[in-house]
Amino acid sequence: MRKYLLIISAALVFVFGCKKDADFLQTDPSNILTDEAVWKSESLVLSVLADLYNRYVDQQTITNWPEYTNFDEAFPSQASEYWRVQQIDYPYDWWRLWDYGQIRDLNLFIQKCSAATALSEEARTRFLGEARFLRAALYFEEVKRMGGVPLITEPMTYNFSGDPTYLQHARAKESEVYDFVIAEMDTIKTMLPDDPATQSRATKGVALAMQARAALYAGSIAKYGVSTPSVFTAGGEVGIPADKAEGYYTKALAAAQELINGGKYSLYQKKTEDLQDNFAAAFYDKANNPEVIFAQDFKLKSGKVQGWTITNQPWSSAEEQQGGRVNPSLNLAEQFEKLDNTYAPFATNAGSDYIYYDNPGDIFAGRDARLGGTIMLPGSKFKGKALDIWAGIMYWNNGAYSIISGDTYGEIGNIPGGPTGVQVVGMDGPIDGKEYSAQTGFLVRKFMDPTVGSGQLGTQSEVWWVRYRYAEVLLNAAEAAFELNQPAVAAGYMNTVRARAGLTIPLAATDITFDRIVHERKVELAFEGHELFDNKRWRLAHKVWNGESLSAAEVISNIGKADKVNTQIYGLWPYKIYNPGSANNGKYVYKVVKSANVTAAHRFNLGNYYSSISADILSNNPKLVKNPNQ
């Protein structure tokens, strides 16, 4: 019996034990998806695309806070980041971007998507439009940082011949890369949905917004590049001829107007009872926000959350033992105009005496609502809790003021000749050199999430990072119109943006100057990643950050001038007065101060206009030319 069993099983093994040669060792992988499987399913293609969206490149962004503190807008209130205000020169490799890995992935996606006949025509068109949008966005980012780069629009393959020279491509002209971005948007806008409710995926709206921004950048480089003749290369890899400026500005205005006249987007106006709150909410309110065109979205409990609120929450109401890092500078705060459209420093002194304010916030009254919407000021509230920002107590001592302060948040001390056991410094600082305290006297408010739990490491925040919004499109239109000698049109768009901020006295066409355009972008778009690139395209960066130290008198002069030197960060510190018997007892005075950590004056060299290409890349591709002045 056992013998038969053995024979039968041996026979079975012979019959079924072997596979065809073609099937031998052919097993579908169980841990990755194959191309074939992906390009049949819309939801799988979408997840590939999600990864590409996730790799979108930003310079300043809410998930990388120290980048905000490299220039003049904010001080880094964290001990390990003080070097940013102690470094004179910007290294030439800063802002370098040479991501051909990502460009290849995008090109592969476009190639495969074009061939994916299993997808519905409608879905395929949209996916293709989105991938081409992302590729153009990456080239736009490349050209902003590096100048002209090789324009590769097909995935390249190495043939293992031992000679890779056919893969080496020379740099395109700077203008050619901008032309590519602009031309792509003309095609892409017809492939994408025209839906203002879609804000985290590409739409016709963002295609137009990006086209306007790119054309405006190219136009201003052409126009203002004339002032820096050494920032050019012979082959046009860096620098755009001046005669192209008008064409680019015309294109920028046309694209912006197409979006504006489309009427699908509008400024955020849901909380008009308090214009400061309204401006702040334009960034954190994600429900039916008509202003946001394109954003990087986050979602609670999904793993994709951001910690901007943890990073910057005021110590007095912090939900963790940290916060207060990005401290907006006085240099920025004083740029916000008074309601009569004039510039003025904050009034700290009357003659030789201080000006005494009843409430810490009074000094900021009567200004552009974007001041309080962008910056948490002394005397304002966050999450319903009043901030506690004051640097110490000034007490009257033998005919002069002496100061008593503390070394830690809300320290308790004694006033000599006065009460003992009183708080001598605010819970939020400012304390010079104390990290997480408001060392400039200010904290950032833009993108801060007022939801409870947003300051906890375990919860974090789902406020989105706004990359394109309607107000910027209006300002782009205004700038392009101004450069095309249509100041009345420019004034119209500027006034729309300004009216939302409570500046109801309209600017006349004659008021629109280059200084006005620069200033409006500075106050409207602070902390939105425009600072470096705006100063670069206007060729202002080497004048604004010229390496010369800045005195307290200089910092409060020339407000509203485009080329105002801003090499060092200053703060504005409130002090409480203790002088019983005087009418000024309990009032507040203000001092303009520079943190002891601000030791260097920033210098933006001509070689910083376009970041250096790494020696490795140059060595691998002899066709590349270096960027100038490095």
Place this chain on the structure above:
Amino acid sequence: MFRRKYITGLLIAMTAFACKKDNYDEPKTTFQGSITYQGEAINVASLAVNFELWEPGWGKSGAIAVQVKEDGSFSSLLFNGNYKLIIPAGQGPFRSIINNATNSDTIPLKISGSTTMNIEVMPYYMIRNQQISKSGTTAVATFKLEQIITDANARSIENVYLYLNQTSIVDQSNYKVRTAVTGSSITDLNNVSMSVDIPSSMSSVGTTGDQNYAFARIGVKIAGVEDLLYSTVVKIDL
């Protein structure tokens, strides 16, 4: 007990003999000199000017950057070999001179043993006959600005600065006080005079000063040239 001694001894022996010396020697050859015009060093700002040394023949090409010091001197430790020296365009308040051997601004350089070599360049201007001294509570400087490049590449003077600092590093990023005159307001380049008030915080006779000397320097900003031209640093007793 006995075993522990063995292990300790073994460990010591391993520490002493396990490693070999590095198989490469560090670079030992010094290459030094100054950036000069007719043998006279050209003074620049600290960390503002550098030039590049290229050594061809290796797999990957990359430059060795050599920093020029404030007084125009430089020094670099190198391996022996053949180098090419380039001053990148836009570096320094000067222009490169065409080299006869290469017929370009590239200077061929053969390093075998320590070398001292001055690099001749064409500055836009030179500061001559400078005298800086204290007069009361001001520092007074007199000097002559000689225009060297007068052909089509000539540049005008944008500003002239007189700087004071408490350390011997004095330039446009490192100073306590400075005065400026615009180039257009200078009537006679052969006879320029400037003064700067010595602040009481720097002076030994002041209320807070505790250092009885200061350093002064003249800086010249040439239109369209990023790096400033400087005079030598002068120590002034207060």
